[in-house]
Amino acid sequence: MIRELIRNRFDVRLSEMSVGRLLRKLGTPPQKPLYKAYQRDEEKVKA
Numbered sequence: 001m002i003r004e005l006i007r008n009r010f011d012v013r014l015s016e017m018s019v020g021r022l023l024r025k026l027g028t029p030p031q032k033p034l035y036k037a038y039q040r041d042e043e044k045v046k047a
Contacts, residue, residue, distance in 0.1 A: 003019045
């Protein structure tokens, strides 16, 4: 998504790795997905 925004606004094509490096330099690393749903009911999972 960020990659497409950069390409559309500035007509610059960057790889995913380059976008990740750029975000880290700016202090906003890409978010990692959660491994479990936050809505999950732990009691039901145990049962």
